Amino acid sequence: MKIGFIGAGKVGTSFGIYLKNQGFEIYGYFSKTFSSAEKSAKLTGSKAVLDETDLVKSTDILFITTSDDAITKVCDDLVERNVLSEGKILVHMSGASSSNILKRAKKSGCFIYSMHPLQAFADIEKAVDDLKGTYFSIEGDKEKLHVLEDMLKKLGNPYFKLTAEQKSIYHVTACVVSNYLVTLMDYGLYLFDTIGIDKREGYKALLPLIEGTIKNINGLGTKDALTGPIVRGDVGTVKKHIEELKNLEHLGTVKQNIGVLDFYKIMGVKTLELAKKKDENKDFEELKNILKEVE
Incomplete structure (x- = not known):
């Protein structure tokens, strides 16, 4: 199972390192700035790509780890460029929004999810270490939800399964x-x-x-x-x-x-x-x- 990331900030990089350390295969990163993608790729033993198309076609699970405001735009751009394939698992890692912000990808035949680690990401090295004991929330389509559950079980992380309607109160709690x-x-x-x-x-x-x-x-x-x-x-x-x-x-x-x-x-x-x-x-x-x- 190959994993890709659109967004090479602290969340995407930390989670990518954490996955790699636990034996998952990271294919690569795409970012607004190629230098950021290169940095994350180096830390995860993967590749930096210049075009999301390569990332989408070469991965089984695609994580969108951009800023919250950019997630929907990234998803819509992939839909409009017709690069998403049927059956692709698309996951964003925002705590604030449900998987519904990826709804256009669902119309393209993708399975859509939100996965959120209940921790802060102020520093990459500390975040990777903290992830070992972090709770996650997962929410989205029933069909492939077991894939994310299996991932978290292999990682050894406890998790909550939420509905789209529960996601906002979950995030309010975290913020408070x-x-x-x-x-x-x-x-x-x-x-x-x-x-x-x-x-x-x-x-x-x-x-x-x-x-x-x-x-x-x-x-x-x-x-x-x-x-x-x-x-x-x-x-x-x-x-x-x-x-x-x-x-x-x-x-x-x-x-x-x-x-x-x-x-x-x-x-x-x-x-x-x-x-x-x-x-x-x-x-x-x-x-x-x-x-x-x-x-």
Whole structure:
């Protein structure tokens, strides 16, 4: 089974290396810039091609690993050039979209799928290593879905089978726990910065707390891992937090559309909802009123 990639960025290159390391045959890469295709081809022991036609005709599975916005255009271009053959397996690796964005290829007799690794691809070497324990999602035509399942089983990766309708919520979840976690960290480090603690040094100081929290979530689940003043019902501490954040805003240090106090309250309300699940008998009404109070 020969595999080809249109798109030689971090995702396509990392996944290609990972496949090659596990014994799969990578035929080659096509990219907007030939130098990118050459680089990925060298790393995977494959070839760089100047024309997608060669790639399409010489492979059994074709992965489109371009930017999300370019996937449909790439697919439509292949259809319009009449280079797709009946029975070809066409897979995109976007987490945001279902296989439906390849629907024109389906009309050409192709089987269409989305396959998404639930991890970040900031660095190729780290991504390849991380792929060993990564969950995937797969979604698309029933006829050849077993081919992708067999691939993931050979790789040793666990996976979810989704419907096209489920793909958006799947991606929302990934964005919240990954992208929004970065934003949450930036918020906390900003607060450290206001009292003179360097953000890099602050991160090092907070890292044991972060790692401990992640371990608790893994071992106990989110509800039982929750600690802090809100779940304790510590009204005085929350009031003090709010007063301090008000002072920051009054000093004019906050330039965001949503200020540090608003952000604290939004997160506080969501945390309160979780706290109620942990202790259904505790009266959180006063905290609820404080956190929902309109300035």
